[in-house]
Amino acid sequence: MAxxxxxxxIGVGATKFGENFDWGVDxxxxxxxxxxxxxxxxxxxxxxxxWIGIQxxxxxxxxxxxxxxxxxxxxxxxHTENYCVSGLDxxxxxxxxxxxxxxxxxxxxGVEKITDQGGRGLPTAGFGHPVQMSGLTAPSAFGLAFxxxxxxxxxxxxxxxxxxxxxxxxxxxxxKAHFRREVTLEQVMxxxxxxxxxxxxxxxxxxxxxxxxxxxRADIAKKYRDDYxxxxxxxxxxxxxxxxxxxxxxxxxxRPTVKAAxxxxxxxxxxxxxxxxxxxxxxxxxxxxxxxxxEDLGFCKKGDGGPATAEGRFNIDGQVAVNxxxxxxxxxxPIGATGVRMIYExxxxxxxxxxxxxxxxxxVGMAHNLGGLxxxxxxxxxxxxxx
Amino acid sequence: MAxxxxxxxIGVGATKFGENFDWGVDxxxxxxxxxxxxxxxxxxxxxxxxWIGIQxxxxxxxxxxxxxxxxxxxxxxxHTENYCVSGLDxxxxxxxxxxxxxxxxxxxxGVEKITDQGGRGLPTAGFGHPVQMSGLTAPSAFGLAFxxxxxxxxxxxxxxxxxxxxxxxxxxxxxKAHFRREVTLEQVMxxxxxxxxxxxxxxxxxxxxxxxxxxxRADIAKKYRDDYxxxxxxxxxxxxxxxxxxxxxxxxxxRPTVKAAxxxxxxxxxxxxxxxxxxxxxxxxxxxxxxxxxEDLGFCKKGDGGPATAEGRFNIDGQVAVNxxxxxxxxxxPIGATGVRMIYExxxxxxxxxxxxxxxxxxVGMAHNLGGLxxxxxxxxxxxxxx
Numbered sequence: 001m002a003x004x005x006x007x008x009x010i011g012v013g014a015t016k017f018g019e020n021f022d023w024g025v026d027x028x029x030x031x032x033x034x035x036x037x038x039x040x041x042x043x044x045x046x047x048x049x050x051w052i053g054i055q056x057x058x059x060x061x062x063x064x065x066x067x068x069x070x071x072x073x074x075x076x077x078x079h080t081e082n083y084c085v086s087g088l089d090x091x092x093x094x095x096x097x098x099x100x101x102x103x104x105x106x107x108x109x110g111v112e113k114i115t116d117q118g119g120r121g122l123p124t125a126g127f128g129h130p131v132q133m134s135g136l137t138a139p140s141a142f143g144l145a146f147x148x149x150x151x152x153x154x155x156x157x158x159x160x161x162x163x164x165x166x167x168x169x170x171x172x173x174x175x176k177a178h179f180r181r182e183v184t185l186e187q188v189m190x191x192x193x194x195x196x197x198x199x200x201x202x203x204x205x206x207x208x209x210x211x212x213x214x215x216x217r218a219d220i221a222k223k224y225r226d227d228y229x230x231x232x233x234x235x236x237x238x239x240x241x242x243x244x245x246x247x248x249x250x251x252x253x254x255r256p257t258v259k260a261a262x263x264x265x266x267x268x269x270x271x272x273x274x275x276x277x278x279x280x281x282x283x284x285x286x287x288x289x290x291x292x293x294x295e296d297l298g299f300c301k302k303g304d305g306g307p308a309t310a311e312g313r314f315n316i317d318g319q320v321a322v323n324x325x326x327x328x329x330x331x332x333x334p335i336g337a338t339g340v341r342m343i344y345e346x347x348x349x350x351x352x353x354x355x356x357x358x359x360x361x362x363x364v365g366m367a368h369n370l371g372g373l374x375x376x377x378x379x380x381x382x383x384x385x386x387x
Numbered sequence: 388m389a390x391x392x393x394x395x396x397i398g399v400g401a402t403k404f405g406e407n408f409d410w411g412v413d414x415x416x417x418x419x420x421x422x423x424x425x426x427x428x429x430x431x432x433x434x435x436x437x438w439i440g441i442q443x444x445x446x447x448x449x450x451x452x453x454x455x456x457x458x459x460x461x462x463x464x465x466h467t468e469n470y471c472v473s474g475l476d477x478x479x480x481x482x483x484x485x486x487x488x489x490x491x492x493x494x495x496x497g498v499e500k501i502t503d504q505g506g507r508g509l510p511t512a513g514f515g516h517p518v519q520m521s522g523l524t525a526p527s528a529f530g531l532a533f534x535x536x537x538x539x540x541x542x543x544x545x546x547x548x549x550x551x552x553x554x555x556x557x558x559x560x561x562x563k564a565h566f567r568r569e570v571t572l573e574q575v576m577x578x579x580x581x582x583x584x585x586x587x588x589x590x591x592x593x594x595x596x597x598x599x600x601x602x603x604r605a606d607i608a609k610k611y612r613d614d615y616x617x618x619x620x621x622x623x624x625x626x627x628x629x630x631x632x633x634x635x636x637x638x639x640x641x642r643p644t645v646k647a648a649x650x651x652x653x654x655x656x657x658x659x660x661x662x663x664x665x666x667x668x669x670x671x672x673x674x675x676x677x678x679x680x681x682e683d684l685g686f687c688k689k690g691d692g693g694p695a696t697a698e699g700r701f702n703i704d705g706q707v708a709v710n711x712x713x714x715x716x717x718x719x720x721p722i723g724a725t726g727v728r729m730i731y732e733x734x735x736x737x738x739x740x741x742x743x744x745x746x747x748x749x750x751v752g753m754a755h756n757l758g759g760l761x762x763x764x765x766x767x768x769x770x771x772x773x774x
Contacts, residue, residue: 004489050625057444062469063625064763074646076623076766078476081466083449089465093480100486102391236463238437238450259461376451379463 004267007095008221008228009213009383011040012344017209017332018178019115025059028210029069029111032337036107036212041224044070048103050077051094053086053110055335066109081336083371084285085236086110087211088339088379094215095231104220109212110341112334116208139195139203141244141373142286146197148251149291152303157197159306160287161188164201164329166315167284171326173356178207178332188287202287207332211341218387227351232364233270233382235263244374254289254375257296257368264366264380265298273298274313277382278362279321279349281342283370284329294322297368297380321359324349339379342367350385391654394482395608395615396600396770398427399731404596404719405565406502412446415597416456416498419724423494423599428611431457435490437464438481440473440497442722453496468723470758471672472623473497474598475726475766479623481602491607496599497728499721526582526590528631528760529673533584535638539690542678544584546693548575550674551588551716553702558713560743565594565719589674594719598728605774614738619751620657620769622650631761641676641762644683644755651753651767652685660685661700664769665749666708666736668729670757671716681709684755684767708746711736726766729754737772 013035015028023031029052037044052066059065063077082089087110094108149155165185171177183201191199221228237259243249261273270276280297284290291305299320300308308314314322325331325345328338346365348354359365364384371377400422402415410418416439424431439453446452450464469476474497481495536542552572558564570588578586608615624646630636648660657663667684671677678692686707687695695701701709712718712732715725733752735741746752751771758764 004487055448061442062472062628062759062764064470064628064759067625068627068629073626074624074642076476076479077469077625077764078480079468081448081468082464085449089463092463093465093484096480096484096487096489099489100391100483102483102486237461238454238464239460240455241449241451242455255461372449372451377449377464 004095004099004231004234006218007098007231008216008218009343009347010216010221010224010228011036011214012347013039014176014211014341014344015209016176017207017334020208021116023208025065025111025113026069028208029066029109032210032212033070033107033109036214040214042105042214044072046105047072047075047107049075049097049106051080051090051108052077053080053090053336053339054112055081055083055086056112056114059111059113082377084335085339085369085371085377085379086336088342088367088369088381091213091340091343091381092234092236092379098215098217105216107212107214108340109210110337110339111210112336113208114206114334136373138373139198139286142289143195143198145251145292146288152252155291155306157189158185159291159310160197160202161185162310163284163287163290164188166309167323167327167329170316170324170357171330174326174331177326177330178205179330198286198288204285204328204333207334209332209334209337211337211344213340213343227385229347229350229383229385231381232384233264233268235260235267236379238377241372241376243376253296254292254370256375256378257293257370260378260380261297264382268382274300274319277320277364277366279324279359280366280368281325281345282322282327282368284323284327285333289370293368293370316357316359324354324357324359339367339369342369343381346383350383391482391486391618391621393605394485394618395603395605396730396734397603397608397611397615398423398601399599399734400426401563401598401728401731402596403563404594404721407595408503410595412452412498412500413456415595416453416496419597419599420457420494420496423601427601429492429601431459433492434459434462434494436462436484436493438467438477438495439464440467440477440723440726441499442468442470442473443499443501446498446500469764471722472726472756472758472764472766473723475729475754475756475768478600478727478730478768479621479766482618485602485604492603494599494601495727496597497724497726498597499723500595501593501721502595523760525760526585526673529676530582530585532638532679533675536678539639542693544576545572546678546697547584547589547674548572549697550671550677551575553696554671554710554714554716557703557711557744558717561713561718564713564717565592566717585673585675591672591715591720594721596719596721596724598724598731600727600730614772616734616737616770616772618768619771620651620655622647622654623766625764628759628763630763640683641679641757641765643762643765644680644757647765647767648684651769655769661687661706664707664751664753666711666746667753667755668712668732669709669714669755671710671714672720676757680755680757703744703746711741711744711746726754726756729756730768733770737770
């Protein structure tokens with residue numbers, strides 16, 4: 001078989017993320033997918049299959065959302081929906097299909113159009129989710145992790161603020177980011193409280209956007225470009241919707257991240273993550289989420305996430321560049337698009353094409369995508385430019 | 388690589404389909420999945436990954452719908468949503484993953500809980516679908532195919548009724564069918580009109596249910612049972628949500644079925660379908676749909692679907708046994724479950740375990756699953772017991 005490590009990304013595309021009131025789902029998919037195809041130097045007719053991640057039900061129910069946008073008729077297109085991991089799961093299934101050698105050239109993409117849906121956007125995200133159905137929203141659910149972390153490790157609201165400051169610093173120079181501005185520690189600390197301790201600037205925005213990646217095997221990739229990137233490690237894990245009802249849940253770690261990372265590191269042969277991973281697009285839906293995630297990913301010891309961030313260890317020139325794109329916090333978070341947008345950023349970084357936000361000499365990059373309240377589903381994909 | 392033809396089904400399970408008011412999503416998934424695991428003689432801990440097809444947004448948003456039901460935590464679980472093909476697309480992605488040799492033992496399942504959702508059930512199916520959003524329901528959309536077919540080929544309402552009579556005859560002896568009764572030609576002809584020409588007995592019911600399949604490679608399957616079945620052909624196609632707005636659409640064929648069947652037959656090496664396929668679970672959401680599909684699948688000439696059905700060519704002992712289970716029409720149609728339920732039936736038939744409805748000597752069986760108004764997405768999977 002084609003080993004999963006032989007699966008290659010040869011093109012990526014993304015729209016600007018933000019309140020894209022002028023653009024519909026079709027517009028954004030068209031922009032992202034054609035940018036990816038142009039980047040890969042392929043034509044739509046070469047695509048043999050597609051995968052599309054969408055979370056919100058009003059955005060699209062089937063693969064035809066993609067075929068109607070980019071006119072790739074008659075090929076199989078799978079629509080994946082897996083909370084905030086919808087996009088990275090589309091990418092994963094596309095990679096498995098390429099590894100099976102059933103398809104030589106495929107597209108994985110994600111899209112979400114949320115801002116102009118009025119009240120339908122976030123409330124409908126609760127359908128079928130027992131915790132959210134009972135009234136716990138995303139900021140309040142993730143915010144609950146703070147007091148326990150603070151008690152156990154002395155994490156402060158200022159530590160959280162450092163995450164926002166870092167990610168806005170990175171995203172401010174990113175032309176496709178939802179927000180293109182820096183924020184100060186004081187601004188984050190004094191922002192209106194959304195759900196204590198999380199203030200407005202601790203929360204990622206509600207964004208529209210789309211991203212896409214062209215996937216093939218390494219032996220084919222060589223014909224298209226020298227600087228293709230390949231899969232080094234991949235791990236996904238699904239836990240439970242009821243985690244926050246579990247009397248043993250201690251709020252100190254998201255188990256899906258831990259399990260997904262274990263698998264991805266094992267496949268990649270990585271035993272010392274902070275010294276072997278150059279950069280990570282890490283799921284920072286809220287500042288506290290990034291703190292727990294960098295610990296769960298092994299980039300620092302459990303409990304050190306706050307101080308390590310404050311010390312600059314996750315800056316672009318730090319030990320691991322965490323969210324060089326600006327992350328969900330600053331780049332934006334159109335649910336189904338986010339996982340593929342992470343692949344976009346990691347690929348650009350590994351190709352040395354991340355203008356203004358480049359991690360110098362990057363060889364190994366990670367996409368880490370977490371979904372569901374408190375972390376129900378997680379995907380970790382590690383890419384490399386080493387041949 | 389493991390060829391897709393080396394992918395094997397070693398266990399299947401299904402709930403009774405119907406108005407399962409006493410059962411929730413978890414109950415039905417548990418019943419179907421554990422029946423499949425018992426059939427395969429495996430334990431839940433052996434499952435390395437899962438795929439679950441669900442269409443309705445209130446039923447579940449992620450793979451955790453499956454992990455919470457059967458307690459298979461920490462493994463990757465993909466949720467697919469692709470109109471009525473949601474279930475067969477889950478099966479397809481599971482097969483591709485097994486063919487990639489990334490996983491040795493996986494589960495594909497589908498579930499839907501519609502009957503007790505009140506008005507949320509069918510109206511929400513229209514989200515994102517431009518035709519249905521403008522008021523065209525499923526019976527009216529599919530019913531539109533009749534006048535054109537009647538004009539071109541002389542198809543009559545009585546021809547349609549023969550589909551219902553045949554499928555109810557088959558399903559009447561099926562202990563898991565939604566309806567367990569035969570209907571007469573007169574009953575079908577005189578049933579109240581839902582959307583002309585389709586009467587109540589031309590339409591599949593709204594059902595709850597779940598189905599599951601355990602998938603592995605043939606070399607592993609041998610250790611579990613001698614009568615495992617393998618993939619012989621597979622083809623999927625996605626067309627457009629706008630087909631019914633297309634001025635060139637002639638209502639005489641569903642293009643996704645034609646394209647998916649072409650691919651599946653090519654892979655299977657089948658050139659004379661009616662003489663090489665013993666049985667087919669064929670998407671009969673409405674009687675007219677089966678008429679067009681048996682033509683599109685090449686089981687008879689275009690236009691002959693009505694007379695061929697009336698002549699008994701698609702009876703269990705006919706040229707091709709079409710819907711020996713009773714089909715969507717009689718067995719029921721819980722959207723996300725249906726595609727996997729087709730795999731359940733075809734597997735049972737190929738194992739000679741379809742009590743009372745057995746196609747004698749069956750060696751090659753097909754699951755054909757069509758989704759979206761007028762046929763937007765289609766999957767064809769051909770299984771065989773020939774080693």
